[in-house]
Amino acid sequence: MTYKEFIRRRQALLSYMMPASVSLFFAAPTVIRSHTSIYPYRQNSDFWYFTGFNEPEAALLLIKTSNNYNYSVLFNRRCNAQTTLWYGNCMGQKDAIKKLSVDHSLPWDTIENEIYRFLKNITIIYHAKNQYTFADKMVIKIINEIQYRILKNSTFSITLMDWRPWVHELRLIKSQEEQAALREAGRISALAHKRIIKKLHPNMYEYQLEGEIQCEFSYHGARFPAYNTIIGSGENTCILHYTDNNQKMKSGQLVLIDAGCEFKGYAGDVTRTVPINGKFNAAQREIYNIVLNAINLGLKLYKPGSTIFTVTQAVIRMMTEQLVQLNIMSGNLDTLISQNAIRSFFMHKLSHWIGLDVHDVGSYGKNYNRILKPGMALTIEPGLYIIANKNVPKKYHGIGIRIEDSIIITSDGNENLTTIISKDADEIESLMIQKQNI
Ligand SMILES: [Mn+2]
Structure with a gap:
């Protein structure tokens, strides 16, 4: 697939999204067979549809700001000599921006702290519940953090919606x-x-x-x-x-x-x-x-x-x-x-x-x-x-x-x-x- 194809798909979804919203997509986790042996890795189909990126431990954010400016953020694995030695080539942050045409790329292990940089003024989160427990937990934590810690306003509420009806119609x-x-x-x-x-x-x-x-x-x-x-x-x-x-x-x-x-x-x-x-x-x-x-x-x-x-x-x-x-x-x-x-x-x-x-x-x-x-x-x-x-x-x-x-x-x-x-x-x-x- 060409990078234009992925950009076209992201734009199609962004055109449905409300202002001041974000869509979250999570890569499939690896599944352990025993000890250090894992089942063959298969990327999540929806994540693949928007990225063509085949690594676990990654999330894509498609963001539409309150004044309708669109951009994308990828959290993905760090790439260094140690990870390359154990897992072979990985893409890392610099290459992700070039090869996957995302606007920002940050290490996956920083997502719990860094994600808030991109969620200022966001009022709607689009997320597919019940796919992955780790993703649901993370999204609940993000909503709580924004409402209580960052905004210090328990009456402010973030709306949680599902992107699946739109995305699955696009994929059809x-x-x-x-x-x-x-x-x-x-x-x-x-x-x-x-x-x-x-x-x-x-x-x-x-x-x-x-x-x-x-x-x-x-x-x-x-x-x-x-x-x-x-x-x-x-x-x-x-x-x-x-x-x-x-x-x-x-x-x-x-x-x-x-x-x-x-x-x-x-x-x-x-x-x-x-x-x-x-x-x-x-x-x-x-x-x-x-x-x-x-x-x-x-x-x-x-x-x-x-x-x-x-x-x-x-x-x-x-x-x-x-x-x-x-x-x-x-x-x-x-x-x-x-x-x-x-x-x-x-x-x-x-x-x-x-x-x-x-x-x-x-x-x-x-x-x-x-x-x-x-x-x-x-x-x-x-x-x-x-x-x-x-x-x-x-x-x-x-x-x-x-x-x-x-x-x-x-x-x-x-x-x-x-x-x-x-x-x-x-x-x-x-x-x-x-x-x-x-
Ligand atoms: Mn058949």
């Missing part, structure tokens, strides 16, 4: 630079799917396939997955949030692979379901084709002016109709649809926003009826999960299928970011014939 519409990052996240994720299904073979363990996909992400420039990879074989295809990934994959079963990488902080999100021995059996192919028809219909319908709700309704109608044809459901089509009978087989949403978070922020509107606009990015992921049930023909038991692409709404339709990996059953089979030796 993706800029050109964000779209480019999402496009690359989608491309790498889909490419990884394409490569690993050529390595899939019976008796391999689910976690071995997970390792292969991680290897592809890293090889193409994306170090981390955007979420915990799901590799579910056999009946595990029906477990929506399966992440144990520890079973042996057997010939004749399907494997559901839900994996996406993170690129420059932006998430890819792709799912494919493939036969472990390279050939769908007849029952698997029947269910597969219903889900395939569903995603293809959704991809046709997603455009400006449509909503997730209306597209979901169309997809549910088509899938219900086809499940009735296979005797998996029975009854009057309109009744089945009005009762949403399909929820025993399709129990999650068709789509979610994607961006800095895989389930990204932004309002969906009541009943998912938010009108879609160019620049919104979302997934499309119909699925059918048929657990053993006496009302369903036995040949379908244990079949779980999800097919998922990531898209961006354009001026006249949508752009599919994950087309590198095929969806058509025949194409999947012919890809899998091109086995790679391991």
Whole structure:
């Protein structure tokens, strides 16, 4: 991202803020695994959105004075020989002003004393409560200090407000630079799917396939997955949030692979379901084709002016109709649809926003009826999960299928970011014939 992009984002938020106010953003803290070992660091998405700065122990202040003058202050880690020796390169104060285009930068360990310099005459603090305990404590202390110690006036009150409704609305519409990052996240994720299904073979363990996909992400420039990879074989295809990934994959079963990488902080999100021995059996192919028809219909319908709700309704109608044809459901089509009978087989949403978070922020509107606009990015992921049930023909038991692409709404339709990996059953089979030796 260019520094102009971050300045544009900050200005957009500042334009909503009242005079004599400050917005506070805190970097994510590190999380200890044990002793001196920490979990891989992931910056807070909102903090990242306004800074592109990847260190912990930092806070950004966006300030609008009483006469509408805007400026920014960053508190970040001190950088010296000792910190560099232990933690490697850090940015420090001088470089932060240059590289992050902030007006002031001060050491993080001085924030509790120095922050008041920038809060004179401030009457509103915008802060996202309940994200981090340390941040909430600090903000309460700041308010008390200003009211009682500095102003010596217990009747003066500072108003605490939340910037999330504004910021999450800004994050919902993706800029050109964000779209480019999402496009690359989608491309790498889909490419990884394409490569690993050529390595899939019976008796391999689910976690071995997970390792292969991680290897592809890293090889193409994306170090981390955007979420915990799901590799579910056999009946595990029906477990929506399966992440144990520890079973042996057997010939004749399907494997559901839900994996996406993170690129420059932006998430890819792709799912494919493939036969472990390279050939769908007849029952698997029947269910597969219903889900395939569903995603293809959704991809046709997603455009400006449509909503997730209306597209979901169309997809549910088509899938219900086809499940009735296979005797998996029975009854009057309109009744089945009005009762949403399909929820025993399709129990999650068709789509979610994607961006800095895989389930990204932004309002969906009541009943998912938010009108879609160019620049919104979302997934499309119909699925059918048929657990053993006496009302369903036995040949379908244990079949779980999800097919998922990531898209961006354009001026006249949508752009599919994950087309590198095929969806058509025949194409999947012919890809899998091109086995790679391991
Ligand atoms: Mn998804």
